[in-house]
Amino acid sequence: MRTVLVTGSNGQLGNCIKDIESNNLNIIYTDYLELDISDLDKVKSFFKSHGPIDYCVNCAAYTAVDNAEKEPEKAYQINALGPKNLALTCELNSTVLIQVSTDFVFDGEKTEPYKETDLPNPLSVYGKTKWKGENFIQQICSKHIIIRTSWLYSPFGNNFVKTMLRLAETNMKLNIVNDQIGTPTNAYDLAGVILHIIGKDSYMQKNGESIPFYGTYHYSNEGICSWFDFAKKIFEINNIKIELQPIPTINYPTPAKRPHYSVLDKAKIKRTFGLEIKNWEETLKKY
Numbered sequence: 690m691r692t693v694l695v696t697g698s699n700g701q702l703g704n705c706i707k708d709i710e711s712n713n714l715n716i717i718y719t720d721y722l723e724l725d726i727s728d729l730d731k732v733k734s735f736f737k738s739h740g741p742i743d744y745c746v747n748c749a750a751y752t753a754v755d756n757a758e759k760e761p762e763k764a765y766q767i768n769a770l771g772p773k774n775l776a777l778t779c780e781l782n783s784t785v786l787i788q789v790s791t792d793f794v795f796d797g798e799k800t801e802p803y804k805e806t807d808l809p810n811p812l813s814v815y816g817k818t819k820w821k822g823e824n825f826i827q828q829i830c831s832k833h834i835i836i837r838t839s840w841l842y843s844p845f846g847n848n849f850v851k852t853m854l855r856l857a858e859t860n861m862k863l864n865i866v867n868d869q870i871g872t873p874t875n876a877y878d879l880a881g882v883i884l885h886i887i888g889k890d891s892y893m894q895k896n897g898e899s900i901p902f903y904g905t906y907h908y909s910n911e912g913i914c915s916w917f918d919f920a921k922k923i924f925e926i927n928n929i930k931i932e933l934q935p936i937p938t939i940n941y942p943t944p945a946k947r948p949h950y951s952v953l954d955k956a957k958i959k960r961t962f963g964l965e966i967k968n969w970e971e972t973l974k975k976y
């Protein structure tokens with residue numbers, strides 16, 4: 690049975706993996722207390738005492754995009770040095786490292802979906818540290834899969850869906866930005882894709898097949914919307930009557946700069962792993 694280490698498993702994505710985990714995997718769930726990925730010695734000794742570990746899925750991250758502007762060192766430790774420590778240890782142990790990254794590595798200047806070959810140019814500390822983490826992994830770990838995703842939501846942790854539902858309890862009217870364009874991603878769908886990839890890789894390794902699929906991929910749900918469209922849909926599905934006012938980003942200043950356009954092109958991940966991806970509106974209804 691394959692052993693999978695999941696780091697940062699108390700977050701949104703980690704909890705979704707827990708909920709849908711497959712029986713034929715031995716999954717070890719850790720968060721900060723059990724395994725602090727920014728401490729290389731701890732990472733190395735964890736692998737030694739729990740090995741052999743076939744896959745490491747890194748869900749650990751510093752995801753507070755605006756706070757990262759005030760705490761760049763902390764964000765770097767977790768988003769850049771953490772993946773570096775995992776990459777060094779995975780390389781030593783021949784472990785496949787699956788890293789989750791973000792659409793915020795892009796500057797949003799494009800007007801059509803970002804491909805994996807487009808050059809990142811992050812605007813924020815969060816985006817810069819995540820991009821640095823990707824770089825370390827690419828340089829150090831030969832068996833890696835980096836999945837960039839966008840606008841993640843789930844029943845766990847902090848996310849836009851939960852914020853909207855909470856704000857609707859005390860507000861009759863909300864102003865929502867309508868000039869940042871992207872795609873929401875149901876964290877359960879992403880969790881399913883990660884388990885699917887592990888299953889496919891395990892099968893191929895067992896049968897000596899060598900289709901090289903290590904590298905970088907983009908994954909979100911299908912479709913395109915603004916935060917305003919996203920909010921509108923959340924309230925429509927939940928039958929909540931509320932007045933929504935579309936506003937430009939300039940009227941909602943935040944410490945971190947965000948890309949105006951960060952739609953991801955999913956052709957590569959669909960082709961490589963034979964995936965069908967749900968539309969964001971359809972999968973939001975399930976939430």
Ligand SMILES: NC(=O)c1ccc[n+]([C@@H]2O[C@H](COP(=O)([O-])OP(=O)(O)OC[C@H]3O[C@@H](n4cnc5c(N)ncnc54)[C@H](OP(=O)(O)O)[C@@H]3O)[C@@H](O)[C@H]2O)c1
Nearest residue numbers: 697699700701702721725726749750752791838840841846
């Ligand atoms: N959320 C989004 O909208 C979004 C969009 C695009 C990409 N992503 C990426 O998707 C991945 C999963 O995101 P998510 O929303 O599930 O994140 P999340 O809910 O913030 O979960 C991250 C988890 O990592 C833990 N953690 C923090 N520092 C750690 C450390 N040094 N060692 C071990 N664990 C640590 C956190 O613990 P504490 O809570 O105690 O700090 C938390 O449990 C991340 O890589 C993120 O960058 C997220």
